[in-house]
Amino acid sequence: MNGLLDALYEVCSVKKTTKELWISLDHKYKAEDAGTKKFLVAKFLNFALVDSKLVVNQVQKLQLTIYRIFVERMIISESFQVAAIIEKLPPIWNDFKNCLKHKRKEMSVEDLIIRLRIEKDNRGMEKGSTK
Numbered sequence: 001m002n003g004l005l006d007a008l009y010e011v012c013s014v015k016k017t018t019k020e021l022w023i024s025l026d027h028k029y030k031a032e033d034a035g036t037k038k039f040l041v042a043k044f045l046n047f048a049l050v051d052s053k054l055v056v057n058q059v060q061k062l063q064l065t066i067y068r069i070f071v072e073r074m075i076i077s078e079s080f081q082v083a084a085i086i087e088k089l090p091p092i093w094n095d096f097k098n099c100l101k102h103k104r105k106e107m108s109v110e111d112l113i114i115r116l117r118i119e120k121d122n123r124g125m126e127k128g129s130t131k
Contacts, residue, residue, distance in 0.1 A: 040065060040074075044065050044069060049089055055093065056116050056117055060113075062085065063109070079106055082108070085109070100112075
């Protein structure tokens, strides 16, 4: 304990045995871990795609949250990820959303992102041709 910082020494020196210290630290970090997991789940569930930003960029941000969930050893299947992304599409994408929901073949997140990019490009061409 000679090499510890003063603040850390004060925390550790209160415990009489190493087992007490271990239990104390274990409880502390398990509580922090549970809090992190709950925060990430809430962030995932509350994530909403909006019309004012590029959908593909927003999906990539959602994928970062999914990755952080994975790092915390919580597993979300790829089919659930795809369904969640489709469901979170903004209202202006409802026709495309319904089309994706009726596809029988399962798709990967990567396939979905490709379809979203194609749809975004098609929407851009339609806007350009109506001017």
